[in-house]
Amino acid sequence: MAEVQERMNPAHSFPLIVHGLPYTTLIPRHLKESLASKNPYILISGSLARNTSTLVHLTAALHASNLFIAGVRQGMTPHTLYSEVLAVASDVRQSNADSILVVGGGSLVDAAKAIVFALANGADTMDALAELLETSNAIRTGKVKDVTQKPSVIPIMCATTTLSGGEFNPHGGATDDRTKLKQLFSDPKMEGHKVIVCDPALTLTAPMRVWLSTGLRAVDHCVETICSSAPKKEGTEAALRGLKRLIPNLLRTKADPKDERARLESQLGSMESMRPFVVYGVPVGGSHGIGHQIGPMGVPHAETTCVALPAVLKFNKRVSAERQNIVAEALWGEETARRVFEKYNLDKEKADLGDLLDAIIRELGFPRTLKTYGIGRDKLDAIAENALKDHLCQMNVIPLTEKEQVLEILEMCIGDDD
Template sequence: MENFTLREPRYRFTGHERVLHDVSAANALPGLLSLFGYERVFLVCSRSINTKTTIVEELSACLGSRLVGLTDEVGEHSPLSNVLKAARHARDVRADVIVAVGGGSVMDMCKAMQLCISEDAYDRDALLKLQFVLSEDGTEMLTTSRAAPRIRQIAIPTTLATSEWTPVSTPIDDETRLKARFVVPDGSPRAVIYDPAILGQTPSRLLLSTGIRGLDHAINTACSSSPHPFASLLAEKAIQLYMENLPLLRGRASREALMNCQLATWYTGMGQMSVPHGFSHWMVHIVGPYGGIAHSDAACVLMLAQARWLDGWAEPQHSRLRAALGQPDRPFHEILRELLIRLEMPMTLDDLGLSRQRVEAMMRPALEHPMVTLNNLRPIRTEEDLRAILELAWKA
């Protein structure tokens, strides 16, 4: 028998026990808590969700005495200082579950909180010692935590970027402005509640940009350097759903369009941890904190640049995607460019408000990042390669 290597196709199940689709979160949450035996809820949400919507008020009413703590101190990219403060708060109120209401920053924070509580790591240095390592062949992120998980989360997503589907957490280190990198044991939510009415309260601009981030995840899965047939099948369906439904989210979105976009995140999430992703997925972790740019906005620009970079190098993959989208004769990057124009999303680094000098300062961190230069279908190994693909990100 041949030896198994991590580059062989493999499927990685991320541990969700329930996914509820097209339901009211306020109606569904109490039943889930009873099913799992949870009695003490710590709720984490963004400041805008807490102050500009009725979501927290409705969830608080359905939770009643089960709600023992709440924080909306998350912040963009979930700074470690906020993670540690919230973890201590959840510990002190003896929470037995975290309920995450929000997008990527909220869920990143909750996963990192789980790691703090499981490892008794309540200061910066102790937490940073738990960053992930790479598998021997560089295709998979592996946890360094060995403690038994003490707490899980239930996720109620308000965006479309798929953070609810991974155990990976990348909060920003306040001191260095670099992303910390954790793979949290049982870090994926135990349950996900997809409520289209809650999604519909998210501002349209944010909904669209996070949808592009989800689309970028799906494209990276479909065009992976080590693909898996099941993951590719799911990704191709997700790409169809995103492309068809994201334009319908502009203005007052229909319930059907919201539901279809949530299905797209579900399909994307079910496969994205099974295969290594390339440049556009990881470069946002540099452009975001160094440029003060939201991940989802950076994803718009880098997704397009990567599609141009792979033109002619990913022909079988792009051919399948073009056919699935009913545009077999157009370059894939042109299809993506047209979508970004329709959605009025950024297409260039200049659109993000970045100068060439500022992007130049990102070169070294990008080259030193453990994933930016790995697992690209068209290799990105040298500074010259990195400059070449970033040059495509200046092109409208």
């Protein structure tokens, strides 16, 4: 085997995606060569640290390469709480770490981005962090101009164990413990993680539910960018490549969890799913915006896609049917997906894209309703109000600017799960 290197954007040195060799080889190599790091701080999944020997093997590999571990944090609460970002930032500051190494995915990936941004700007209280992230989002969306925010200095590397794709994205999200509002943010340099290590053997440690649901999150990226308010040819082509890697290989992994080739293809599909947004500036939309707000109510981050995406597609179909048909044709052309559609008795001429994705989601074993997660109609008003504050709802192909629009979508999500 040999190392393979790919760049998210061929015009930029970072993020650099590396695979083909074990994580115990690639991580020390790129900490030293790509990040010039000697003292990494490890942010690792709690279950990975407790239930596997990953941290032991990684520690040995780093020590063998004369790298000193500045500190270790095992696990974080889903949706990246401000309080935990501040706690880890304080630990990193005191440790004199010169990089952060994330081993895991999801909330850890976003946490690392928030931590280094907070450190660069001296945000060490809940109020200061809230102001920093809110201002960052206002700058990103063009609502204000500000030249006082400082870019992150400490570089980040990720050895990913999930498929959500946050490691490829310079933007992040963190949740205010006090309001449950999930706030998007990005630092001025828009860098995010600099090196992403893909080792399918490492992903075997991820719970199957997490692996498959985060894969569906990557599918969401593909679908929403193809059907977006501002699609681009290059973005559509990348998203279709992502779909063709993701859906067949997620189904293969469900059938054979130890299929490492299917897992690597899924990882590369996740990378492709982020290209439209990160490289070509194609926006995602309502599924992400609403998903950000149903998550803190009790839905695991990636599983918000399982509930929200089909409903948002049905809501949007009145203006995006032609774009949705591009995705539907691609899915019918994939044999493994077609077998699922036939199993669920879907008619190619009658089933819309929401129906097709509903079948895929069910086949992968996920619930489809808010009710399944204990969220009733009494929570819908609060979800809708928070969703309207999420810029991605405004970027939906039908801009979601009124509570009634969001409630219409949420009503499709609430029902009885069969």
